[in-house]
Amino acid sequence: MPKKPKEPKQETHKAVKPDAEEKAEKPKKAKAAEKIGIEKAEKTEKKPSKSSKGSVQPEVNIGLVGHVDHGKTTLTERLSGKWTDTHSEELKRGITIRLGYADAVFRKCTKCKGTDAYTTKEKCPKCGSQAEFVRKVSFVDAPGHESLMATMLSGAMIMDGALLLVAANESCPQPQTREHLMALDIVGVKKVIVVQNKIDLVGKEQALKNYNEIKKFLSETPYKDAPIIPISAQHSINIDLLIETIEEYIPTPKRDETKKAMMLIARSFDINKPGSDPTKMVGGVLGGAIIQGKLSVGEEIELRPGRKIEKENKMFYEPVFTKITGIKTGGEDVNEAKPGGSIGVLTRLDPSIVKSDTLVGNVVGHKGNLPMIWDKLTLETHLLKRVVGAKRDLDVDPIKVGEILMLNVNSAATVGVVSALAKDSFKCNLKLAVCADAGAKVAISRRVANRFRLIGYGTIKA
Known part of the structure; x- marks a missing residue:
């Protein structure tokens, strides 16, 4: 049954002392970590990119899913230039544990024709001409290990489309190949491109055998007509063809900015370094995607279900209220964020209550306008x-x-x-x-x- 939340009389969990609140809102304090596409802020205020450089906020969230060690993180790096496995345990074990985020800009050469024209570089790698902006996208790198299915499902909820990676040197489908594709179907992700990776490790005969296994597997699912693109992420083979296919097959969805704002939190973290001066600390960061409406710097926001509180031996949930002190997307500061790619929302929340993804699963919106x-x-x-x-x-x-x-x-x-x-x-x-x-x-x-x-x-x- 739905529970009516109790509303605190005043803003809860402020991150800074009253005399430091002014400082906390300055861009030079918004040193967001390199997570979910938040790059370190400059000490001077940044201005959003000019229209000639394209959109500041990514337009679409594209997931990378599939069985463990099939190349999701390597492909993310080839497309975005960012290695998303940065958690210490991820580096030690060589697998993705948390959701990884990276933004990429797709460009098109005005001189090259067809597939050869697509790139992520400002200058065409084939002819050296200036490449024109096409679209900015966010990639969500989901873990493929069987024990991390809950994390993958959480990430799938904010995906507009997905790349399903299948290793050409293994039989298809592997257990999590099947499980991830079913998860995409269940949460309503309709646009899926199958990426046949690691073609550099097999001969032509094995590659064709694996391709036919993929076709047979897809024929038993709602994705029987999904494109299959052979690549080598390790050697950057056919990356241009993959970008072209993404542009043709995964369009930017129509968004409704007039609805009440709703953002799903997929990451939360403290960006202050250990031992920071308490008077110079900044509030916690919420990472995720807006699914409807829009959010702006300076607005009061609410997080539900909020925090679990115990009073008089009874447990209940209390929404958390705070203020947006900054928004970062595509590596830049913006005043307003809309539905689309991943964003980072800087707040006045006490860093201790947001660190290590503590608030993942909460929903953000304007006060009094969120679901039960x-x-x-x-x-x-x-x-x-x-x-x-x-x-x-x-x-x-x-x-x-x-x-x-x-x-x-x-x-x-x-x-x-x-x-x-x-x-x-x-x-x-x-x-x-x-x-x-x-x-x-x-x-x-x-x-x-x-x-x-x-x-x-x-x-x-x-």
């Missing part, structure tokens, strides 16, 4: 016939009372304990509350062989 907070859900269910992503072919058994399920709602991942069953629906109590509209789609996973596996989806009933 739910700590219990009734879901109308649509279960799959087979468990997706498991190494063995398993049927999906009916949901049982007392069963623990993983639920992905917007960018939030929570656990629900089933409390009651009905025909094609069930009720559950949530471990972590969520903010969502009635009718919102929820991905449902159950524990199979010590891993949560996708078994279907539900819609929230009021």
